[in-house]
Amino acid sequence: MAEAGSLIRRLVASVTGATLDMTRSKDARRADRLARVLRTLISEKGEATGAALARRSLTMYAHLGAEGRRRFFEILARDFSPDRQTVLEAAQAWHRDPSPANHAALQRFVEPPRQEVFRRMNMAPGGTAALVGLRNALLDELKANPHLAVVDQDLTHLLGSWFNRGFLELRRIDWRTPAVTLEKLIAYEAVHQIHGFPDLKRRLENDRRCFGFFHPALADEPLIFVEVAFVDELPAAVGPILAPESTVGDPRRAKCAVFYSITSCQSGLRGISFGNFLIKQVAADLHAELPNLKIFATLSPIPGFRKWLQRRGVKDAALRSVVDSGTLPPEELRAPLESLASHYLAREWEGTQALDPVARFHLGNGARLERVNWLADVTPKGLAQSFGLMVNYVYDLGDVERNHEDYVKRHRVVSSSTVDRAASEAGKLLT
Structure with missing residues (x-):
């Protein structure tokens, strides 16, 4: 009787699972099949079989549409994370006895299985390029689905190792x-x-x-x-x-x-x-x-300058008109715009980083903020971003390490006296 009941439950589960599977789109079902292949892949010890499964997994991923990729990322986040109870038990065992064996076990259980998924996929021909493309698709999903960040963290960790200097x-x-x-x-x-x-x-x-x-x-x-x-x-x-x-x-x-x-x-x-x-x-x-x-x-662009000014606001009507329109500024606005750009580059921060992304890059590398240049790029893009202004960062090979330390540890921008003077005039121009 018990055996008959067990058989009935398995049949019901099988029918229910098949019914649920049919309600999903074809693309979502492909993602589910890919997940099953990857579970087999990370449990497979044979080299030849593992290589074949890795190639198959890349082919299956390549055929996923937007919905399938989204579902696949969801599965990676949900089903390929560490088991909390196992990690807790391993941590407690290591706490009681910090032996090399317990430490190794803790490291093994803490690591998400999806990292091994990515390592195995990378073994297939073209695997690295495919995983770079996979992360690009994943980044597109992160804004709408921030919980997928756990997948991105694991993939970024591996790519950072594979693409180190x-x-x-x-x-x-x-x-x-x-x-x-x-x-x-x-x-x-x-x-x-x-x-x-x-x-x-x-x-x-x-x-x-x-x-x-x-x-x-x-x-x-x-x-x-x-x-x-x-x-x-x-x-x-x-x-x-x-x-x-x-x-x-x-x-x-x-x-x-x-x-x-x-x-x-x-x-x-x-x-x-x-x-x-x-x-x-x-x-x-x-x-x-x-x-x-x-x-x-x-000779660098200032991509965030105009957007920042639009948010902050300026007092002068003529200046406000140029900020709103992004058109070629007249010569009489040269001094105020150079002053505002100097302030923006040298003194506007977002946390511990310069607000402008290009400034953040060069200052973090140890460059000196040297000069703001008037009408240096009068293309439509240059005018729309920064009213045509561009900036020189100087890499003095003897000073880059010290400048880097000033920026990273002291949150100080190393800049020329000309930029410093211009930046000090900006306060009276901003609302």
Whole structure:
């Protein structure tokens, strides 16, 4: 009788499960099947079987639509987390007896099973690229579903290890670089648009340099790249640098190397820092190649400036009109806008970081805030972001570590006296 009752319960459960499965969309059912494959994958000890399951899991993930990906992330967060009771028992055992064996057991039980899921998926050909894409999709879900942050934390932890500086290769990109990579530069450039191959060719001439970080698992995909121009003095405008018809100079006579564009290429690696290593290594390599270079600086956008002013508000009516419209400002507004920009860059903070994202990057790397430049970028994008203003950050190779310490530990922006004076005038302009 008991056996008959057990059989009936199993049949009911099976029918109920099948019914529930049929109510889900086809995409959601694919996500459920993928989760089952991954449970088998992390329990599989055979190398050949594990590799086959890893390849299968990547194929199944690639065929998920938006709904399926969302459901898959939900399953990872819910079903592939550590077991709380097991972790508690392991922690209590280690507390009673902090032996190496108990410590190892605690570490094993604390680690979420989804980390092993990602490690196993990474074993398949193309696994690293697929996981970078997976994180990009996950980041799109986080705003609406903040509880998925636990999945992102685990994946970021692993990607941070797989993409640490020791695995990265710095390459110079020039006109002899394979076309597949050059095409990606055109597609990825996020600061100053590249208008086709003639424009790109000028940016790779003898008085220019382009360097990128690459990873063995993403052979032709730059992770981040920087464009450099050799000029005679600290530049005040980006137009002459970008002009396709400009004369090619002699890099051996230049005094300044200006980093005029830095682009991160892989959205799925957001938050994993490469730029700090890139800038410092490129500066050191250029200094060794061209001892005539005395100044290493940027000509950088101020992407958050106008939005900040719109939030804060200004007293002057003419200034308020330009802030609202984002149009080309007249010369009489030069002094107030430069003063406000200096204040914004040097004295506006968000927690322990500079408010402007580009300032945050360069100041955190040890650069000095040197000069605000009037009408340095009068493209529609430059006017909309910062009324055409741009800024020079200077990397003095002897001071970068001290400047970094000032910024990180003392929350102090190292800036020139000109910027300091201009920033001190901003208070009377703000509402």
